[in-house]
């Protein structure tokens with residue numbers, strides 16, 4: 001089985017569409033191609049179906065990756081199109097608000113379920129969650145305090161009010177000291193990780209769960225972000241399954257689901273993704289091996305919360321060359337996007353593949369060596385090409401001011417991480433679907449920079 005799958009580059013037709021869109025909306029600009037979302041969900045679905053006799057794999061799209069309600073709508077409808085039940089993973093009250101806003105517009109989806117795991121859990125947030133028009137909710141607790149909060153919440157509600165609605169899960173902290181993802185800190189497991197319950201805290205909670213007569217509980221981890229190695233995923237899953245197996249033996253409740261989070265990586269330089277079939281094959285193998293003695297105590301429900309895998313390849317950031325500086329053997333190509341519009345290269349030192357649309361439409365053949373493509377903010381580390389502290393490794397086709405420079409795979413952790421740093425405005429978002437394009441979020445206006453400020457100034 002192939003270990004990785006290549007993502008396809010833009011074709012001439014898509015580039016032509018981009019020129020057209022830029023004429024209407026200017027740059028910088030996020031464009032999402034619907035058929036690329038469709039491609040990813042197709043891969044997900046066909047891989048899940050291969051193992052559906054053995055495991056029930058349920059997908060919760062992580063709003064963390066892209067929080068445009070319109071993109072969420074497309075993803076949920078696409079799930080339905082391929083026979084998956086719609087599911088959303090929310091990590092904050094804001095995510096719940098976005099989901100709720102969408103449902104107010106379109107009504108609910110059939111069998112919509114929501115996983116909710118918020119570092120800042122409050123009774124008020126749980127109430128808000130339960131007001132959402134969905135069929136089921138899974139609250140994933142991350143600490144002893146969370147358990148206290150949910151207990152208080154449940155004690156105030158009548159059984160009928162919450163019957164069948166709230167399901168509990170517990171995120172656990174693995175003693176796993178290997179670095180697992182692209183995050184330069186990558187502290188998802190081990191001593192310094194702050195997410196999830198330790199073995200000791202878990203013991204306390206499980207005894208209370210037993211005493212309270214709770215019949216079912218799930219367990220959850222997040223393996224790490226942008227993991228590109230099947231081996232790493234395998235070792236984390238194994239650690240997780242072992243942990244659950246060891247800790248539930250003495251209790252009578254059922255394990256209703258195992259939530260193994262997201263983290264399926266993309267090699268942004270090569271534009272490759274891991275083959276999901278091999279990941280699912282691994283999960284099946286580990287599940288059977290670890291839990292074969294414990295069925296039916298453990299249900300074969302596996303939850304996934306992928307964000308990046310589903311949306312990253314759909315997004316292109318379009319920017320314009322605004323200046324070119326030549327210094328001996330170095331060239332700085334300065335674009336009108338910067339870390340305020342797209343922060344990943346700055347935060348994670350992550351290169352995203354670069355492509356071009358030449359202003360005059362006469363494709364240049366001459367190549368430039370030693371090029372730095374840099375952003376338009378005042379931050380010294382605002383580089384889109386790599387190795388800012390050394391010799392540039394990037395070679396590009398010759399460009400001129402006004403040409404378009406495109407950055408691939410920005411559909412996840414792109415627009416949602418944009419900011420007003422340096423007085424810049426967050427860019428518009430466009431969806432291209434069936435040959436047409438739709439403005440799905442306007443670009444910010446300068447008034448936004450002083451949003452909420454002017455009434456206060458009036459006081460003086």
Ligand SMILES: Cc1ncc(COP(=O)(O)O)c(C=O)c1O
Nearest residue numbers: 062222226262263305306307308
């Ligand atoms: C708990 C949890 N689930 C899911 C995700 C989505 O992960 P990814 O986009 O890497 O698939 C994240 C991202 O940080 C997360 O923290």
